[in-house]
Amino acid sequence: MQAMATPESAARPLIRPAHEDDAASLREIFNEAVQDGLATFDHEPRSLEEQRRLLATAAQHTRHPIQVAELRGWVIGWITVQTYDTRPQLDDVGEVTVFVRREFRKLGVGRQLMRAIQAEARNLGYRKFLGHVLADNADSRHLCRACGWREVGRYLQHARQQGILRDVVLVEYLVSETTTP
């Protein structure tokens, strides 16, 4: 029997592309963030069918990968890059979202997922990543700063969650500082 991963042993997860059979784990981790009120623009739990559909879509689009952090066969976090804006001038800007299983947060897993996707950014054809973080999501803002992201500014009363409008911080990561406009 496979030994279950513990937070203490989370230091070195394997970062790999998501497989079709990761859907249940991805959904579980995403829904924890929803329950915790930390998923910026989502406040409804995701169904398994929806997660499977998103995985299948990602599998068909190499520029929108889903990477997972796996420890002893157990998925403990995941990260993805999605379309930020459909205007052709912005097709090399991607929006990143990242989620870590509740009991494995603050152990460096998010940082390793971010580093992995940032290392792939240029190969995937991105010049910039963006993210939208709830202003009171301290862990996510710390993670971004630790990974070289910049806070662009704060949208006031932006994300509607359970009837409340919450402020959102826009963050960006420049893939190549030398890119000319």
Ligand SMILES: CC(C)(COP(=O)(O)OP(=O)(O)OC[C@H]1O[C@@H](n2cnc3c(N)ncnc32)[C@H](O)[C@@H]1OP(=O)(O)O)[C@@H](O)C(=O)NCCC(=O)NCCS
């Ligand atoms: C946000 C999230 C992905 C961060 O992942 P994580 O694995 O917990 O973050 P890490 O442990 O890699 O931390 C990254 C850095 O921030 C620091 N950090 C994390 N939380 C911190 C806190 N509350 N205060 C101070 N520093 C903190 C860590 O020390 C680390 O820096 P270091 O590597 O230089 O020590 C994770 O907390 C999560 O899944 N939260 C719920 C979902 C969510 O909010 N997703 C983002 C939506 S946009």
